[in-house]
Amino acid sequence: MTRNLTHLERLEAESIHIMREVVAEAEKPVMLYSVGKDSAVMLHLARKAFYPSPPPFPLLHVDTTWKFQDMYALRNRMAEESGMELLVYQNPEAKERGINPFDHGPLHTDMWKTEGLKQALDLYGFDAAFGGARRDEEKSRAKERIFSFRTASHGWDPKNQRPELWNLYNARKMKGESIRIFPISNWTELDIWQYIHLNDIPIVPLYFSAPRPTFEYQGGLFMADDIDRLEKVMGKRPEITTRNIRFRTLGCFPLTGAVESEAKTLPEVIQEMLLTTTSERQGRVIDKDGGDASMEKKKQEGYF
Amino acid sequence: MDPIYKTDALIAEDIDAYLEQHQHKSLLRFITCGSVDDGKSTLIGRLLYDSKMIFEDQLEALQSDSKRVGTQGQEIDFALLVDGLAAEREQGITIDVAYRFFTTEKRKFIVADCPGHEQYTRNMFTGASTxxxxxxxxxAxxxxxxxxxxxxxxxxxxxxxxxxxxVNKMDLIDYDQARYEAIVADYAAFAEEIGIKTFTAxxxxxxxxxxxxxxxxxxxWYSGKPLIEHLETVEIDNTADQSKPFRLPVQWVNRPNLDFRGFSGLISGGSVKPGDAVRVLPSGKTSVVIKIVTLDGELDEAxxxxxxxxxFADEVDCSRxxxxxxxxxxxxxxxxxxxxxxWMDDDALHVGRSYWLKLGTQMVSATxxxxxxxINVNTMEHLAAKTLELNAIGVAELATDKPLVFEAYEDSRTLGGFILIDKITNRTVGAGLLHFSLRRAQNVHWQPTDIGREEHAALKNQKPRVLWFTGLSGSGKSTIANEVEKQLHLMNRHTFLLDGDNVxxxxxxxxxxxxxxxxxxIRRVGEVxxxxxxxxxxxxxxFISPFRAExxxxxxxxxxxxxxxxxxxTPLEVAEARDVKGLYKKARSGQLKNFTGIDSPYEAPENPEIRVNTVEMTAAEAAEHIIRKLLPLK
Incomplete structure (x- = not known):
């Protein structure tokens, strides 16, 4: 008797297969965990892949110190529930120089995230890192292999990617080189939401609408997650208004634009996403500096 | 230009019903391919646009990009939606395969836009494989x-x-039916030649x-379906593999504690239920499946x-x-x-060289x-060839150092498709499709002998070893090896010197x-x-033995x-200055081709057990140094 697998079942099986290949062939894998919805799905898939064992690698959070409080709370809870070791890395230089999104612009992402990630991978000697990037997010990601090779200095050479046939992954590399692996490459934003819905996966409450303290900044709407700290770096206390808002994507709270919304449940969030006319990353500043090839350039420099 | 595919009305009216319907949509993975400038990227851009997968902010960016770098004058250049790499946008070509996603009311699609240039064939093949x-x-x-x-x-x-x-760009030939039909007839003749049984034009x-x-x-005059309707309704047999015999290539052994031992993998063929009798290959040992374990509970069938x-019901040896x-x-x-x-690498196939071969979860050495x-893809002629260059497609025999569990590619993609990996560069250099095993492999067996290598060595009172001298021509290999053998002989050791020239x-x-x-x-010398x-x-x-791999x-x-x-x-300058056999002189003047160090590479050992040179030591001193390192000889 045959059974038609749904597209989500096919995607799930593919992602699990990828994770098991990495664990079997890499020396020291790690999962990059950013606490967003994509990370949530990736972590859930890892728990499925290795059950009843806990996933045989640690979670690594490359922290900028500017994430939402709700994100830190969920991060700690999920690490405990999954029985995995949680490593948190904050770039000491960025910390010392007080790098923040207001005074330092693109340097904020570069120092905390790109440099922080490189430092953390080198420090622990990880040779394979799982990331929750999807091909539908951005044009250069759409071109990236599932197993993406990085030189010893973490550079990506998009013009010289290894062929990747069927589901056969070549995980061999020179000493010093590393691999970024994207097990949810073929998932779309809708697939992620639907999977979270069907599997009851815990996500940060900020994805759902609620009355929250907000302020306007350079034409965008932001949440005042830590008003005292904002006042310190902005030089003045921002004008706070309470609005019903939620987030389509989560990053650093001063860099992640909120949307006014009444979507309080997952189906409502999905409904809103499907009816909206702008893309998911639109609320993020990171893709725009540097023009068209901004993400590609960041990846060549070592960003995820 | 309004998108023709409006948002599904159900989304606004009843999101739960929409999600239920969406969850059960089937998935079609397809590629667009063909020659350069046939409009592959433009077509995908069009599909995304018409199925409303382009958001306002992306459309705005597209409009401004089209004016700035587009190739369509003032109109929207859809190719810019897909060609995502800076180098591609600069050159207006597709280098690597891009994966895009869209959904209609009936199906979900993953489309891979493949590059048309011959030099990027490996990327096209990557897209086609899934x-x-x-x-x-x-x-047109x-x-x-x-x-x-x-x-x-x-x-x-x-x-x-x-x-x-x-047949694209019909607008540029005034929608000429006769021209269209001539192209289809031309293609049909070629398709039949290469074994494509049916196609939809x-x-x-x-x-x-x-x-x-x-x-x-x-x-x-065209009475067939438009493209999207065809893609939505074409019958795809996603369940064909389920009717084949059960196959589970083991990826990983799951062993959280002493009481649990499970075998994890992606089922490539058939189905399995608790109680099914199974056989583990290559050992051939049998067991019975007692349970199928998942995070969401045990399954009745997978x-x-x-x-x-x-x-398994019992402790049967089974591993990745x-x-x-x-x-x-x-x-x-x-x-x-x-x-x-x-063949997918700039460096051509080295006949006889050992590569890694990965098939399913098996990794072996293969030559x-x-x-x-x-095969000449233009004429379908079979051409004689000494090797496989980049983008060549050929048929060859290969041998592996360990037995492989396999099926013919036409029966199983998982157990019949493999990749070849260069052992030094680690690049994926080739992709292969197994046809059948050669009968000689099944008919040649190892004959056990009673006097084995231990007995041979024990009688000679020594531990057998191979002292492999490598270095440039004129570096002093033969002289030092000869010296070492003389000293070993004096020590009553049983030796033999295989010299490059003599062999x-x-x-x-x-x-x-x-x-x-x-x-x-080198392979023959190694076997001897x-x-x-x-x-x-x-x-x-x-032997010079210039290549690390050998x-x-x-x-x-x-x-x-x-x-x-x-x-x-010994450095090249020193060896060349000595030029005992006059070979460097001949090589420099072009009389001698493929001479190591001159026009053929020498790959120095990275971690040799012993290193000597003849600049700081005499041959006798080098020999003594080697002997000292070898002691004791038993």
Missing amino acids: ADLAVILID RKGVLVQTRRHSYLCNLIGIKNIVLA MPISGFKGDNITTNSANMP VAGQSVTVC GNVIAAADSPPEVSDQFEATIV VQQPKYT RHGLNRDLGFTEADRIEN AKLMADAGLIVLTA RDMVRKMLPEGEFIEIFVD
Whole structure:
């Protein structure tokens, strides 16, 4: 008797297969965990892949110190529930120089995230890192292999990617080189939401609408997650208004634009996403500096 | 231009009902391919646009990009939606395959936009390997081109059953029916030649949108379906693998504690239930599945396409690389095969060199013989060939160092498709499709003998070893090796010296100095050295042996610790100045080709067991240094 697998079942099986290949062939894998919805799905898939064992690698959070409080709370809870070791890395230089999104612009992402990630991978000697990037997010990601090779200095050479046939992954590399692996490459934003819905996966409450303290900044709407700290770096206390808002994507709270919304449940969030006319990353500043090839350039420099 | 595919009304009216419907949509993976400038990227851009997958902010960016760098004047250049790499946008070409996603009311789609240039064939093949359907584009002004044939051949080779022939840019030939029909007839003749049994042809314009979502008023003579409707309704047999015998290539052994041992993998064929009798290959041991474990509870049944963990009723040896199969219809096991190989690296195939071969979860060493022939994709002629260059497609025999569990590619993509990996650069250099095992592999067995290598060595009161001298011509290998052998002889050791020049007078008389011949030279010497070591001798070899891969191959033939690599590290200038045999002079003047150090590379050992040089030491001193390092000899 045959059974038609749904597209989500096919995607799930593919992602699990990828994770098991990495664990079997890499020396020291790690999962990059950013606490967003994509990370949530990736972590859930890892728990499925290795059950009843806990996933045989640690979670690594490359922290900028500017994430939402709700994100830190969920991060700690999920690490405990999954029985995995949680490593948190904050770039000491960025910390010392007080790098923040207001005074330092693109340097904020570069120092905390790109440099922080490189430092953390080198420090622990990880040779394979799982990331929750999807091909539908951005044009250069759409071109990236599932197993993406990085030189010893973490550079990506998009013009010289290894062929990747069927589901056969070549995980061999020179000493010093590393691999970024994207097990949810073929998932779309809708697939992620639907999977979270069907599997009851815990996500940060900020994805759902609620009355929250907000302020306007350079034409965008932001949440005042830590008003005292904002006042310190902005030089003045921002004008706070309470609005019903939620987030389509989560990053650093001063860099992640909120949307006014009444979507309080997952189906409502999905409904809103499907009816909206702008893309998911639109609320993020990171893709725009540097023009068209901004993400590609960041990846060549070592960003995820 | 309004998108023709409006948002599904159900989303606003009843989101739960929409999600329920969406969850059960089937998935079609397809590629667009064909020659350069046939409009592949434009077509995908059009599909995304018409299925409302382009958001306002992306559309705004697209409009400004189109004016700035687009190739369509003031109109929207859809290709810019897909060509995501800076180099692609600058050159207006597609280099690597891009994966895009869209959904209609009936299906979900993953489309891979493949590059048309021949030099990027490996990227096209990457996209094709996971596709259920291929849309082959033809520029109506140009007709069937070499790349149309190449891509059609590769699509058929890799097993894509559904082919759509999209004759594009019909707007540029005034929607001329006669021209369209001539192109289709031309393609049909070629398709039959290469074994494509059926294909669906349609006249379209990706740029203008003709016959994409609705039938075009410009071509009333076309009575078939528009492209999207065809993609939505074409029958895809995603369950075909489920009716095959059960196959589970083991990826990972799950062992959280002493009470649990499970075997994890992606089921590639058939289905499994608790109670099923299974056989573990290659050992052939049998057991019974007692449970199928998942995070969401145990399963009553699992089918091809699912990633699972199964447990056995008893402790049967099983590890990564093994295949768990239906007990009564297991796959074959062999170590010699015939296969079709597509070469994907700038560095051509080295016949006889050992590569990693990955098939399913198995990783073995493999050597490829000289190809029986390569295929000219334009004429379908079989051509004689000594090797496989970049993008060549050929048929060759190959041998593996360990038995492989396999099936013919046409029966199983998982157990019949493999990649070849260069052992030094780690690049994926080739992809292969197994045809069948060679019968000689099944008929040649190891004959056990009662006097083994331990007995031979014990009688000689020594530990057998292979002292492998490597270095440039004129570095002093033969002189030092001779000195070492003299001293070992005085110490009553049983030795034999295999010298490069001497062996070429006899055993390797038929070999020249091309790379392939040099590899075979070393392989034969390695096999002879191994037999002599089995006989208990201390073997000394003095060969330039310029390639790391071959020295490593010999190292792997011998038990751990018996291969001693001795690098005679004399600089090129010194060796050339000596020029004992006058060979450097000949090489420099061009009379001697493929001379190591001059026009053929020497890959120095990275971690030799012993390193000597003849600048700081005399031959006698070097020999003494080596002997001291070897002690004790028992």
